[in-house]
Amino acid sequence: MSRATDHFARGDWQAAYDAWSRDGLDDLTATELDRFSTAVELVGHHDEVVRVLQLAFLAHRDAGDLNGAVGCAFRLAMSTAAHGEPALAGGWAARAGELVEEIGEDCVERGWLAFLTMFRALGEGDLATAGSLADEAHDAGRRFHDADLLAMSTCAQGRVSIMAGRFGEGLAQLDDAMVRVVSGETSPFIAGHVYCTAIEGVQEISDFGRAAEWTTALERWCAAQPGLLAFTGQCAVHRGQLMRLRGAWDDALREYASAADRYLAAGTPAAIGLTAIETGDLMRLRGSLEEADAAYQRAADLGVDPQPGLALLWLAGGRGTAALAAVERLLAPPDGPVQRCRLLPAAIEVLLATGDVDRARSLALELSSLASSVGATALAAAAAQALGAVELEAGDAAGALPYLRKAHQLWAQSSAQYDAAVARLLIGRCLLALSDRSSAERELTAARASFRHVGAQPMADLASSLLAPASLPAGLTARELEVLRLVASGRSNSQIAAELVLSEKTVARHLSNIFGKLEVGSRTAAAAYAFEHGLV
Structure with missing residues (x-):
């Protein structure tokens, strides 16, 4: 058994898995079963990790180690939930709760149980309760010096704070959690969860600076662990999102395909829905509308809502009425600020294209307020661009220009090649409306070159039509x-x-x-x- 333990200590999960698998499980101690289950999970064998964790649970329980049994029940609840087995996840969470009550005294496992219970509150939309439970877990981690619980609960506090609109507080908490992970304070299983949860959190509010920094750290962490499969799908998705932002669209599509393969190999096919949405968004921008529609349908089949990308696809295909109906439905419920960050830019685009300038202006002002609260450069760029587009459609080209120039500057700071080109195209339209054709041609030519570089043919064609001097007199x-x-x-x-x-x-x-x-x-x-x- 020492060979497997040595591989485990070095972080060579595949070698540890192979060694333990050859030797068999009959003579393993509860501690060795715990370690083996970690190796199994990190190399991506979900069905087997459930079996090994169940054995470890029984071994701890039979030895009278209820604290160790609670730890196994917690991981079983987390693993089954991640693999789309909510009944099993709920059962193991309840089992953990029973054991904590049997322990009776104050213990760190109560903090882990609070962390599990937090997910139920989040599912019910009860942010106040979720925040209290995250705080309870954090307090237990601090009092019992549990580095894993401290990192997980701090990350959870950050996500809940952001969902509640407390952006500065939430980002500071995510920063804290990431420092704990990057410094090597946590176990591999917990580190992977914190990396992916924190990156997803900042992606949702367009904080691409943090997303890029943390994705680079995640890449290094993955590369240092031979045989690692768990979390590598998420890593590929995040890498692809940054490639898309920077205009490397072919590379981004390859990353999304790689992520889908990794999700499938790890037994989490539902997560492929995210890669499908990302793929659909890129194909839509490239003008490949049928391929985009197929990707959005794939996401829907996997239970992931393809909106608002699907509404933008309908708009691109000339189905403005359908796009508007979808946007009106999406805007109706009182969503939280995170959901609005994703929805508002698309909704504004649809409303402007269908002539509702006044409603678009109201949403652009809301987006601007959100961007000020978040403090993310890319979201500020989106807000400035929305305000400029509204003024342009309202007939005030001169009033639109300052917003659009600010948007272009901020997109350029974010290395967002496509988005910066859209801002330049809108600037060109403003200058044409102001009869400054020479300046407009410079902006439109630059925008067209960027569109061609990334493969956004519809926008390149639009820029060409605006540049045609005979077609736009007066x-x-x-x-x-x-x-x-x-x-x-x-x-x-x-x-x-x-x-x-x-x-x-x-x-x-x-x-x-x-x-x-x-x-x-x-x-x-x-x-x-x-x-x-x-x-x-």
């Missing part, structure tokens, strides 16, 4: 040109609104802008201008 915007062409074809305002999925109020505003720029006073004169200049 400082008309691309949307105004669309309206003018429909006017020239004899459409009424209501028909134009239906065809472009706009409100009649928005169409009337565009038409007023067109009359002013063309220096004409009627629809007939505007139509004549369009025919004379070859616009139809």
Whole structure:
């Protein structure tokens, strides 16, 4: 048995697993079974880890070591929950509770039980209770000097604080938890959970600075452990998300595919839903709408809501009414601030495309307030871009420019190549509306180059259409040109609104802008201008 123990001490999980598997389990002590279960879990054999942990549980219980038995019950509850077995998870959590009551006295296991109970409160949306239970677990970890419980509970406190909108407090708690992990204070099983939970937490609020720093640390941690499979799927997803942000879209797609393979090998196929959503988002931006739809469907089949990406896909495919209906449904429930961080940019895009500028402005102001509270550069960029896009659609190109220039600067600081290019395209539209065509061409040319580099063909085509000098006379915007062409074809305002999925109020505003720029006073004169200049 010493060979397996030596492999375990070195962190060579595959070698430890192989050695214990060859020697058999009959003569293993409870402590050796605990270690073997850790090796089994880290190399990704879920069914086997349940069997080994059950044996360890019985060995501890039969030896009268109720504290050790509670530890096994805790891990069984965590493992079965992660693998989509809620009934077993609930049963093992209840068993842990019974044993803690049997122990009677104050013990660190009460802290671990509070940590388990916290998940039920989170599932019920009871953040106050979840926060109290996380605090109880943290207090037990501190009093009993349990490094694993301290790291897990501190991380949990951070996630709950962020969910409740206490962003500064929550990020400080996540920082604390990550220091405990990076410094090597925790066991491998706990370290992996803290890494992935903390990175997921900051990704949700677009804190890509922390996400990048912690993903790099997670990569080093994974690479130092031969045979490690657990947590490597999450690592690949986080790596792919950062690649997407930085414009390495082909590499990101490969990481998502690798993550899906690792999830499947580890027996957690439900987690593939996240990789499917990420893949769908990229395929949508590339203009591969059928592939994006298939990816979103795959996510839905695995129980993961593909919205709001699916609404943006419908918008890209000309189904503005469907996109708007989806967004209205998503906006209706009183979601917490974390959910709003993800939803609002997409909702604003749909509302602007369908002509509801006033509602989009309200949401852009909400996003700006959230961004100020979070303090993440990328979220601040998204908020500034939303405010600029609203002013542009409202006809105030000059008022939109400061917001959009700020957005471009912040996206560039975040190394977000695609998003920075979108901001530049919007800046170009503003400059065209202000009749500064030379400056607009510089912005649009740069934006188009970035779109082509990452493979965002639809946006590259849009930039090209805006750059076409013959198609945009008199400082008309691309949307105004669309309206003018429909006017020239004899459409009424209501028909134009239906065809472009706009409100009649928005169409009337565009038409007023067109009359002013063309220096004409009627629809007939505007139509004549369009025919004379070859616009139809």
